Structure formats: C-alpha cells, structure tokens
Amino acid sequence: MRKILMIYTGGTIGMIRNPQSGALEPFCFDNIYEHLPMLRLIQAEVHIETLSPLIDSSNANPAFWIRLASFIYERYDAYDGFVILHGTDTMSYTASALCFLLENLSKPVILTGSQLPLGVMRTDGRENILNSIEIASDYRNGKPMVPEVCLYFENSLYRGNRTYKDNAEHFNAFVSANYPKLAEVGVNIKYNEHYIRKASTEPLILHTRMDDNIAILKLYPGITEQAVWAVLGIPGLRAVIMETYGSGNAPTYPWFISCLRESIENGLIITSVTQCKGGGAVEIGKYETSVSLGQIGVISGGDLTTEAAVSKLMYLIGEGLTNEEVRYWIPKPLRGEISEG
Numbered sequence: 283m284r285k286i287l288m289i290y291t292g293g294t295i296g297m298i299r300n301p302q303s304g305a306l307e308p309f310c311f312d313n314i315y316e317h318l319p320m321l322r323l324i325q326a327e328v329h330i331e332t333l334s335p336l337i338d339s340s341n342a343n344p345a346f347w348i349r350l351a352s353f354i355y356e357r358y359d360a361y362d363g364f365v366i367l368h369g370t371d372t373m374s375y376t377a378s379a380l381c382f383l384l385e386n387l388s389k390p391v392i393l394t395g396s397q398l399p400l401g402v403m404r405t406d407g408r409e410n411i412l413n414s415i416e417i418a419s420d421y422r423n424g425k426p427m428v429p430e431v432c433l434y435f436e437n438s439l440y441r442g443n444r445t446y447k448d449n450a451e452h453f454n455a456f457v458s459a460n461y462p463k464l465a466e467v468g469v470n471i472k473y474n475e476h477y478i479r480k481a482s483t484e485p486l487i488l489h490t491r492m493d494d495n496i497a498i499l500k501l502y503p504g505i506t507e508q509a510v511w512a513v514l515g516i517p518g519l520r521a522v523i524m525e526t527y528g529s530g531n532a533p534t535y536p537w538f539i540s541c542l543r544e545s546i547e548n549g550l551i552i553t554s555v556t557q558c559k560g561g562g563a564v565e566i567g568k569y570e571t572s573v574s575l576g577q578i579g580v581i582s583g584g585d586l587t588t589e590a591a592v593s594k595l596m597y598l599i600g601e602g603l604t605n606e607e608v609r610y611w612i613p614k615p616l617r618g619e620i621s622e623g
C-alpha cells in the first residue's frame with residue numbers, strides 16, 4: 283500500500299456549517315473520517331496533518347509557500363505522494379511556487395480544494411479528495427504516474443503552474459489554457475503520459491528564499507504616465523510583470539516607451555505576459571506595437587501565466603541571481619511552466 287500524506291492548509295474544503303449559527307467554520311481534520319467515510323476504503327495508507335495556522339488562501343504569501351514546501355521536504359522520504367488541501371482563490375499561485383521551491387521532484391504533489399465545503403451535502407470536495415489520493419498513489423512498475431506539482435479539480439488533473447482560477451461558481455473552476463490536461467477522470471483515469479514530466483533522478487532540493495520586490499503592471503487603454511510610474515517607481519523594485527495585450531502588444535506613445543526604457547536602464551527587469559487567457563504566447567516584434575519593447579529590453583514571458591510569473595520571478599531573484607541571469611532564465615522552462623519557444 284502506498285503512503286500518502288494529506289496536508290490541510292485551510293480554505294472552503296475544510297469547513298462545516300455551525301448548526302447553531304449557520305456560519306461556515308473550519309472543522310478539526312482529526313474527524314475527517316466522519317465527513318468522508320470512503321477514505322477508509324481507499325487503497326492507500328493516508329495520513330493527515332494540518333499546517334497551522336490555517337489560512338484562507340487569500341492570505342497566502344511567500345512565507346506560507348516556503349513553510350509548505352519545507353513541510354513536504356521534511357516528510358518527503360516517508361511518503362509516496364502528497365495531497366494538499368488548499369483554498370481555491372490562490373491555489374494556482376501556490377502550485378507554481380511549490381514547483382520552483384521543490385526542485386528535482388520525483389513524487390506526486392497534488393493540490394486540491396472545493397467550491398462547497400466538505401460538510402455540505404452536494405460538496406465537490408469529496409470527489410476531489412478521493413481522486414487526488416488515488417492519483418497520488420498511482421504507481422506503475424514502481425514509478426509514480428505524475429511526479430510533479432499538479433492541481434486536481436472536477437475530473438481534471440492539470441500541471442499546477444499552467445493553471446488559473448477561472449470561475450467562482452462552477453465546480454469546474456480551473457483552466458490550463460496553454461497546456462493539455464495531465465489526466466482526465468471518468469470511469470477510468472486517462473493519463474496523457476506524453477505531457478507529464480519525468481521523475482527526477484537527482485535528490486530533492488528545497489529552496490527557501492523568495493524575493494517579493496516584484497509588481498504587476500496591467501495595461502489598459504487610457505493608462506496614464508502617473509499610473510505607470512506609480513508601479514515602476516516603487517523603491518527597491520527588482521522586476522515587473524507587464525500584462526500586455528494580445529501577443530504582447532503595448533501602446534507606442536513616446537512617454538510610455540521612455541518610462542520603460544529609463545526603468546530598464548536603471549536595472550529594473552520587465553517581462554511581458556499576455557492578458558489573453560489562452561491561444562498562445564507573447565511574441566515580441568510580431569506587431570509594430572511590440573517592436574520597441576524588444577529594442578529597449580523587455581523580456582518575453584512567452585505563455586507564462588501571471589500566476590506562474592509571480593513565483594518564478596520571486597524565486598529567481600530570491601536565489602540571488604544577477605539581472606542578466608534572471609533575464610536569461612525567464613523564457614526558459616525550469617519546471618514546465620513555459621513552452622519552449
């Protein structure tokens with residue numbers, strides 16, 4: 283029997299309605315078998331731990347990601363796979379952060395959660411937990427089927443660093459627009475083996491430094507010079523994720539280009555990701571409206587999601603790399619987060 287560690291971090295999934303007040307409140311995971319009796323039938327030895335303090339995932343931050351990665355690292359040898367119960371709001375950010383912090387992964391780490399609490403009749407949490415455990419414990423010929431950081435939701439297994447939360451209501455809340463699903467769960471579990479990362483043969487490395495001196499600049503028609511400087515001028519800022527239009531386009535106004543040029547000359551790293559949720563990647567120079575971005579040194583973030591770009595930059599800068607090294611690594615896939623382009 284495979285040994286799986288399920289780690290509860292907080293979020294809707296672990297809530298139950300207080301019969302007196304009617305309000306949702308976290309329940310003690312020691313009583314999980316009351317809420318999920320099927321857990322006893324699963325073909326794996328499941329241990330449960332709670333990462334305290336429990337958080338609503340809106341309060342996730344680099345310190346939380348590092349705590350969670352360290353928690354897994356310390357228990358890595360004792361288990362065959364990990365299932366993390368997490369709030370849905372920032373689950374994609376955490377999945378991305380974990381993939382960078384845990385280098386050379388050779389076991390499944392699957393994040394899941396739910397739109398309805400486990401203690402509610404129609405909860406989606408039950409299937410999400412049971413299927414995540416089944417996938418995390420699925421080994422064939424001694425090898426795990428998905429030795430990477432994944433996100434499981436509503437019958438689909440995704441590469442975590444390719445996902446974003448797309449819907450606050452549907453059970454099918456996540457999308458991976460630029461990378462195929464790793465598996466689909468119906469009567470059988472169908473793995474898209476070709477798209478799943480290979481298990482590393484190197485020992486697991488835990489990274490524990492992330493630099494949060496980054497910011498996001500989302501472009502919109504009518505953006506003012508003041509608004510652009512309000513972001514680019516943040517003291518101590520090392521890198522900016524600029525959310526551009528379409529395939530990486532931006533205004534060509536001279537003031538806009540000079541703001542970016544001046545900031546880059548002063549050592550700021552600016553990477554461009556697209557506001558489009560799917561259908562491709564930033565291609566600097568494809569249109570006239572992105573040619574000057576390339577000339578002044580904006581780096582293409584390809585098909586990186588904003589969610590993955592946040593933790594990739596925090597990780598690269600946190601590792602103490604020079605600007606040149608960070609710029610070199612942004613477009614390169616480190617954990618399958620970006621398509622080679």
Ligand code: ASP
Nearest residue numbers: 293294338339369370371
């Ligand atoms: N606000 C909650 C959280 O992300 C929502 C959820 O769990 O789905 O922690």
